[in-house]
Amino acid sequence: MSANSRLTIAAHALAWISLYQRQGHAVATSEQIATSANTNPVVIRRLLGELRRAGLVESRRGVGAGWSLARELESITLLDVYEAVEPGPLFAMHRATPDQGCVVGYGIQPAMQGIYEGIEETLRRELARVTLEDVLRDILAAPR
Amino acid sequence: MSANSRLTIAAHALAWISLYQRQGHAVATSEQIATSANTNPVVIRRLLGELRRAGLVESRRGVGAGWSLARELESITLLDVYEAVEPGPLFAMHRATPDQGCVVGYGIQPAMQGIYEGIEETLRRELARVTLEDVLRDILAAPR
DNA sequence: GATGGTCGCAACATTTGTTGTTACAACGTG
DNA sequence: CACGTTGTAACAACAAATGTTGCGACCATC
Numbered sequence: 023m024s025a026n027s028r029l030t031i032a033a034h035a036l037a038w039i040s041l042y043q044r045q046g047h048a049v050a051t052s053e054q055i056a057t058s059a060n061t062n063p064v065v066i067r068r069l070l071g072e073l074r075r076a077g078l079v080e081s082r083r084g085v086g087a088g089w090s091l092a093r094e095l096e097s098i099t100l101l102d103v104y105e106a107v108e109p110g111p112l113f114a115m116h117r118a119t120p121d122q123g124c125v126v127g128y129g130i131q132p133a134m135q136g137i138y139e140g141i142e143e144t145l146r147r148e149l150a151r152v153t154l155e156d157v158l159r160d161i162l163a164a165p166r
Numbered sequence: 167m168s169a170n171s172r173l174t175i176a177a178h179a180l181a182w183i184s185l186y187q188r189q190g191h192a193v194a195t196s197e198q199i200a201t202s203a204n205t206n207p208v209v210i211r212r213l214l215g216e217l218r219r220a221g222l223v224e225s226r227r228g229v230g231a232g233w234s235l236a237r238e239l240e241s242i243t244l245l246d247v248y249e250a251v252e253p254g255p256l257f258a259m260h261r262a263t264p265d266q267g268c269v270v271g272y273g274i275q276p277a278m279q280g281i282y283e284g285i286e287e288t289l290r291r292e293l294a295r296v297t298l299e300d301v302l303r304d305i306l307a308a309p310r
Numbered sequence: 311g312a313t314g315g316t317c318g319c320a321a322c323a324t325t326t327g328t329t330g331t332t333a334c335a336a337c338g339t340g
Numbered sequence: 341c342a343c344g345t346t347g348t349a350a351c352a353a354c355a356a357a358t359g360t361t362g363c364g365a366c367c368a369t370c
Contacts (some may be wrong), residue, residue, distance in 0.1 A: 026257065026328075027257075027258040027260055027261060027328085027329090028259055028325090028328080028329095029257055030257060030258065030259055030260060030274070030278050031260065033274070033278065034260070034270060034271075034274050036266065037270050038268075038270045038276065040279060041269065041270060044271070046370065051344090051346090051366075052345080052346075053345085057268075058264060058265045058268040058270055058271045059264050059265075059271065060260060060262040060263060060265055061201060061260070061261070061262065061329080061330075061331065062330050063345095063346095064327080064329095064331075064332090064347095064348090065328095065329065065330070065331095067345095067346065067347070067348090068329095068347095069345090069349090070346095071348090076277045076335095080344085081345095081346065081347090082337095082338085082345085083336075083337045083338060083339095083344095083345065083346045083347085084336095084337050084338030084339050084340095084343090084344075084345070085337095085338065085339045085340065085342090085343060085344050085345070086338090086339060086340085086344075086345080086347085087337080087338080087339085087344075087345045087346060088345070088346085089346090100281070103261060112256075113170065113171070113173055113174060114170055114171040114174065114325075115171060115174055116171055116175065116203060116204060116205070116360095117171060117205070117357090117358070118176060118177070118200060118204040118205065119204060119205055120178065120203050120204045121201060121202045121203075123180075123242065124202040125185065125305070125306065126178060126181050126185060126200075126202055126305055127178075127181045127187030127202045127204070128172070128308060129304070129306060129307070130178050130181065130305055130306035132304070132308050133169070133301055133304035133305045133307075133308065134174050135300070136304060137244070137300075137301065137304070139295055140292070141289065141292045141293065143188065143284065144288060144292045145288070147290075148284070148285045148288045149188070149285065149287075152281055156281075157277055157281065158279060159261070160273070160276075160277035160281070161269070161270055161273035161274055161277045162269065162273060163224060163273070163277075164272060164273030164276050164277065170357075171357085171358090172357080172358095193350065195315090195316065195317090196316080196317075198318085203335075205358080205359080206358080207316095207317095208318095208319090208358095208359075208360075208361090209357095209358065209359070209360095211316095211317065211318070211319090212318095212319090212358095215317090215318075215319090218361050225316095225317065225318090226316090226317085226366095226367085227316065227317050227318085227365075227366045227367065227369065228314095228316070228317085228365095228366050228368055228369095229313090229314060229315050229366090229368045229369065230314070230315080230316085230367085230368060230369085231316045231317060231366080231367075231368090232316070232317085233317095261328095261329070261330095261354095268364025277370090290328080
């Protein structure tokens, strides 16, 4: 499975912005967030851009520009972030179409599709149960 | 997320072997399975090798060699296959360690780890509810 | 014991997706 | 206008899955 850290980094960015705002700042820059996440500012801008399209954050340009939350942290769930940031389905079908002349090759894709849909629905329900406020609380609860 | 078809192909192989055995044959070759799945025999041998290590199938060598089921299809769940075939966790952490001097950078990994573990446990429970017998039934139920 | 078909496995190529980097235009505050 | 930041494209680097080739190991059959 492709090691995919997009959800982790996106959650990191949201928590960081929120904490920074609670300290009285209006906006956070991609530079600051990238330093905390130990990555490149462009990576952060790309991810936050997707979150903006999903209506989770806002950005301002010009001098003194940066990112701010568009919604309360409590109202944002991991599912919101996941859907904004993860493109495809969890499990993939065959790369090349299986032999349609074979009973198994013919029936396998609809069969697995149905099964996978149910499983992904459960995953989504689970992700929807965790808010970013929960995440931030867990972050702050880490033992020093 | 990296489009990952290992679980799909492994389920395909198991269903194919079982159906072939039900038609009176003792063993199935990687060549035959590869033709049905439209892939390379070595890919099938690699996957089935992992299933053999997990005790789900057996292989015989020499002339007239091939693969057979080590357990009833009803007793094999998608979780068995998933664990045999998928190496890593579903979600990854940061590629580079985040800034440990930052509150968020310090607490994010334990926080997400805990959350992810719960979610993966749910996923496993869901996978365990589906047997390969269910999969084969769905395959045969595909409308002609 | 020779033959031939199949697995086991290593090595490498190909493909796909993510992440990192550089560069620069667009923007808007001061 | 000057400056700092976003927006985005283009490309490099990296990683993982998949595909391919080659060949030794094995063993039923003759």
